[in-house]
Amino acid sequence: MSQTPENGATLDWPAKYNEVPKEVFEREDLWPLELEKIFYGDEWHPIVHQSEIPNIGDYKAAELGEMPIFAVRGQDNQIRIFQNACTHRGTTLVTKSSGNKTEFECPYHRWLFSPEGDLVGCPNSREFTPDFDKKNFSLPTFRTEEYNGLYFITMSDTVAPLREYLGEEFYEPLGRILGGDGRLKFVGYQKVHYDCNWKAYCDNDGYHAPLLHLAFKMLNWQGGKGVQNVSENGHLSFESELKIPDDITALKDASILDFKGTETSTGSIVQMQFPLTVYSKHMDMLNIRYAFPKGPKGIEVHYAYFTHEDDDDEMIQHRIRQSSNLLGPCGLISMEDASIFSRIDKGNKTPGNAIFQKGVKSEFQLDLQVGQNDESGNLPRWEHYRKLMGFKRAES
Amino acid sequence: MSEIEANVIFSIENLNRDYICALDKLDMNKWLACFNKQGTYTLISNENESNGLPIGFMLDDCYERLQDRVTQVVDIQEDSTEHYQTRHMTQLTNITDLGDNKYKADFNFTVFYTQDLIEQTSILGAGRYEDIILVENGKVSFIQRKAVLDTNVLPRYVPYPI
The missing domain is CATH 2.102.10.10 (Rieske [2Fe-2S] iron-sulphur domain)
Structure with a gap:
């Protein structure tokens, strides 16, 4: 059954919570409504x-x-x-x-x-x-x-204050990515255009990491214990231990993977704030990914990197060389993500639904309890998106 | 540049030609062979460079990092990368004698790319190389090749050096 929001855009949304219609990534007529309901709406x-x-x-x-x-x-x-x-x-x-x-x-x-x-x-x-x-x-x-x-802004007079909007499970780790006290020093951007709809860019999940990223496998880089926290309004927060092996034979200069800091996490924090901002702290890299959709097709991502004001010269240099080589559009451990953004955008021109499986316990019920490596953590944000856009879910 | 001996200019042009041909053929071992054991490679936006911000897209600050760049391209990322064919166009704009057989050389560059499946040609980036080159005992090699991109926003992810 087609649904008609205020601007006339129509979209059939599947009955199953783990299915997302692929056309949601491709329909240009959704963009004006996304501007109104999301970017100019009740979000920070x-x-x-x-x-x-x-x-x-x-x-x-x-x-x-x-x-x-x-x-x-x-x-x-x-x-x-x-x-x-x-x-x-x-x-x-x-x-x-x-x-x-x-x-x-x-x-x-x-x-x-x-x-x-x-x-x-x-x-x-x-x-x-x-x-x-x-x-x-x-x-x-x-x-x-x-x-x-x-600094965060909103065009909404009614959205909850930032801390309440983000929720404690997001707010507290974000504070640690921001150095624990905000005393960061900015050291540069990596800017890139990805050829995909903005929603494809921010639909990365907890399932893919050990499977997509061959660097993890080659470096015998094992993920440790971790959690994934999700909120009803679409924010995701991952935190996991990193166990970097002592003897890395695949690289001549393994110092690029050194984890020198112990101050704010046990290894890795990745957070996705609805609608499309990513924050991360992998090893010693402090990163904010500002993202700017270029209409319904294309997104510009500005990876911003930081050191901490208390860092000595050695730590500053370490963070800079690690950030410049591991993350971003050329990075050893993240470039595969960029290739997926492009490839998933092309593939989404095929009919049908994108189907989430890992961690889905019930196809007809939304679950906020998800494991570290589940992709079901993305489903609350899709439900949040669906509601904001006014698309009714089909009867089960 | 007029004070630089012709054979030095010839050697520097040859080194640059070896470099861009290696990349256009994606022969990473020949790319590595353009550097000496003190060699470094940097790919950085002009925005960062001109604002004194050190973050690069690539920052291979020692020879071991250069070797690891080869490993990254050949062994690690090959599986997921959407490959593209490059064509590097370069123009030598300046050479300065630094003494001790070292020369500072500047080239402008434009890199065209033709991505598999899309097969239309676009510009990957334009900018300048800032090089420190050793010309010694009939051999020529990079001590430094820094590619400074005018293209502050990359048009796609970039798996290969420029």
């Missing part, structure tokens, strides 16, 4: 860590859905996130991905904004409308929360 989105813009006037451009935004550190050392559009006629104010400015000038009519978002200058204003007041033309900002130096 991380935009910037304070260490990415450490100096007064530093800014970083980003996007929320299709909306251009930018974060800037003001003269008062406060970080604010604004819509990237002049309040006059809408011209973008920031055209570089990052930089430093003491003021933000629109080139069109020279309206001038402070880093705090105030309109401080606009030529010929005596000829404006009689009740024109610069105070009414500050840059629009967002509801914002900060956690360990990471």
Whole structure:
């Protein structure tokens, strides 16, 4: 039975909870509704860590859905996130991905904004409308929360505060990825475009890791004990021990796999915040993956890497060489994920449903209790997506 | 560059040609042979490079890492990678004599790629090589090859050096 949401998009959703219609990855007409219900809806989105813009006037451009935004550190050392559009006629104010400015000038009519978002200058204003007041033309900002130096925004007035939204089982490990105290130092991005729908990018699961990643097998790298926590609103949090063998014969320089830190985890934390942000701490790599859908097809992922302010020079260098070689679009232990994003996107043009099996105890019931290596942890987020989009599930 | 002897320029051009031919044929052992035992290879975005941010896409900071890059390409990732054919186009833009038989050389590059199954050709990236090259006893080799990508956002995952 076809369902018709407000924008006219229709989609049949299977009765079984472990089935996802493949067309959900391919249907271009779903994108406007996803913008409205998800990206501009009741969700929080991380935009910037304070260490990415450490100096007064530093800014970083980003996007929320299709909306251009930018974060800037003001003269008062406060970080604010604004819509990237002049309040006059809408011209973008920031055209570089990052930089430093003491003021933000629109080139069109020279309206001038402070880093705090105030309109401080606009030529010929005596000829404006009689009740024109610069105070009414500050840059629009967002509801914002900060956690360990990471700034989140939402367009919702009603979504729960960040901590409640994420839940304790997500919030606490995220704090450890963020160094435990947020005193991180930003050391660079890896940016890449993946040729897939945004939902394919963030549908990675707990089942695949020891099977897809040949590096794990070659390096005799055994996963230890671990947990996968999932929430009804679609957040996943994995934490597992890493047991890296003492004698790695496959590599000439096994120091790349050293696990020097013991401060914030026993090895590996991977978290997926709905709708599409990934946080990870593998060994000594501290990573936030900001992701920006490019419409219904294509997604741009910005892997941001960090060291900790307390690191000595040896640890800084270790984190940098580990991050540069193991993760991201060229990384030894993660590049296979990227190949799957592309391949699953092509394969999803075939008819039918994607079917989850590992860890599914009942096809007709949603289960929040999942094992470390189950793929059933993805099903609550699909259910959350289905509900947000207003697609009714078929009768069983 | 006019002060550099012609045979040095010739040697440096030959080394670069060996390098890009090795990659276009995906002969990773010939790629490795372009480096000496002090050799390093870096693939980094211009955004990081110009902002003093050290994270690279690839950061092989010792010869053992170069050897492991060969292992990664040949033995580890081959199974899941969607292969593409590359064509490296390069242009020598500068050579500076550093003394002790070492030269700093700069090349511009553009890399075209044709991916299996898609079979249309696109640009993988454009940028510059910043090289430190040893020309000694009739042999020429990289002490450093740093590929700095103008293409800050890669168009796809990149399993092979550039």
